[in-house]
Amino acid sequence: MPIATVDPATGETLKTFDPMGPEEVERRLAAAHAAFRRHRVTDFAERARLLHRAADLLDEDRDDIARTMTTEMGKPLAAARAEAAKCAKAMHWYADRAEALLADERPAQSDVQDSGGRQVRVVYRPLGVVLAVMPWNFPLWQVVRFAAPALMAGNTGLLKHASNVPQTALYLEDLFRRAGYPEGCFQTLLIGSGAVEAVLRDRRVAAATLTGSEPAGRSVAAIAGDEIKKTVLELGGSDPFVVMPSADLERAARTAVTARVQNNGQSCIAAKRFIVHTDVYDAFAARFAELMAALTVGNPMDASTDVGPLATEQGRADLEELVDDALEHGAVALCGGKRPVALAHGWYYEPTVLAGVTPRMRIHHEEAFGPVATLYRVRDVDEALDVANDSPFGLSSNVWTRDEEEQHRFVRDMEAGGVFFNGMTASHPAFPFGGVKRSGYGRELSEHGIREFCNITTVWYGAV
The missing domain is CATH 3.40.309.10 (Aldehyde Dehydrogenase; Chain A, domain 2)
Known part of the structure; x- marks a missing residue:
């Protein structure tokens, strides 16, 4: 499938894009990995500042990006505006709450003592570079509901968007750049579906999330399973x-x-x-x-x-x-x-x-x-x-x-x-989102969504 904006109201091809070659993909993988090493140690206040800024910019851009979405995939313009507003709201929500959602947990002291320990904490640490394979139907919302919690948790993101919404995909990379995120924190890969496997198998990619069709989910899950990498899948529904x-x-x-x-x-x-x-x-x-x-x-x-x-x-x-x-x-x-x-x-x-x-x-x-x-x-x-x-x-x-x-x-x-x-x-x-059976596994949104791409770590202290 070509990477192109084709107006579904007319069938007219408005703009085409060349897929990124192996050298550019490698450059972006390296940048994402390097950015993770820096982003993972930033504090929640800095992460929140950046995400609030991205949300504010999205609100300012609402009319323009809505027209882009409508042109690329055909949703009514009012619905596109509402989608952009919803994305900004979710960004603010995670910016305000991520620190509390990922706060250290302390098991009951009686259980700590029973383990022979003096103190125990459960901490949430970011996994690394997360590959997001996203669909065209909600071209902003599907991405933001992954990106907002993942970035607030300290991960970095690589977006492989659907090939018929390339301008929306590039807008998202530019949005996070303008908000002040360091180079490599969030990048778009203009690649076809055939190039996804090599990216997912790269050792610098820690996990993947996919929203899309059942066949696409099966493919990504199989590759990730072979590499023993965490995935979240939101697939079809009836x-x-x-x-x-x-x-x-x-x-x-x-x-x-x-x-x-x-x-x-x-x-x-x-x-x-x-x-x-x-x-x-x-x-x-x-x-x-x-x-x-x-x-x-x-x-x-x-x-x-x-x-x-x-x-x-x-x-x-x-x-x-x-x-x-x-x-x-x-x-x-x-x-x-x-x-x-x-x-x-x-x-x-x-x-x-x-x-x-x-x-x-x-x-x-x-x-x-x-x-x-x-x-x-x-x-x-x-x-x-x-x-x-x-x-x-x-x-x-x-x-x-x-x-x-x-x-x-x-x-x-x-x-x-x-x-x-x-x-x-x-x-x-605020509410977990996801399904069972062939609708996928894992959850997006809420505290469950932000913890999906965290290393849930037990920290145990013995007697001094």
């Missing part, structure tokens, strides 16, 4: 959105639309499978399809647009294959199901609701990365959980019920990294 009889159906239907088409439907934590109790199925399905059909599809730079184009031509083709397969096997499109006739240029697809989905259909098991929702009718909590958990993925989940006993069941039995009641799944710097 999140369930369960609606029970006690739900506020109007709120649930409106939230369902937002949850499905956020980021043009290209989000791992977007709700994708809508599992509805039979008592309210007909009313919910009708309202949900009505609201989805009313969305405005068009130019993502236009303020009136609800859903822009998919990021890549191949992505749209993959989505079309899933929908066509479902329709061929008996599913019914309550709305959508095809390309918009009026938008001949660009990679647009209509917001779509499919009913009658069964396990025979690919879309039942595969992630639909675009504005396509699947509907399921269930009889009770047990069947809702069976359908929700009948997926290779387990990233997050949404459940609409006011019944406390039902809530308890979903917390206990839902196979996911998050359960959100009566609202939409969202990430926040």
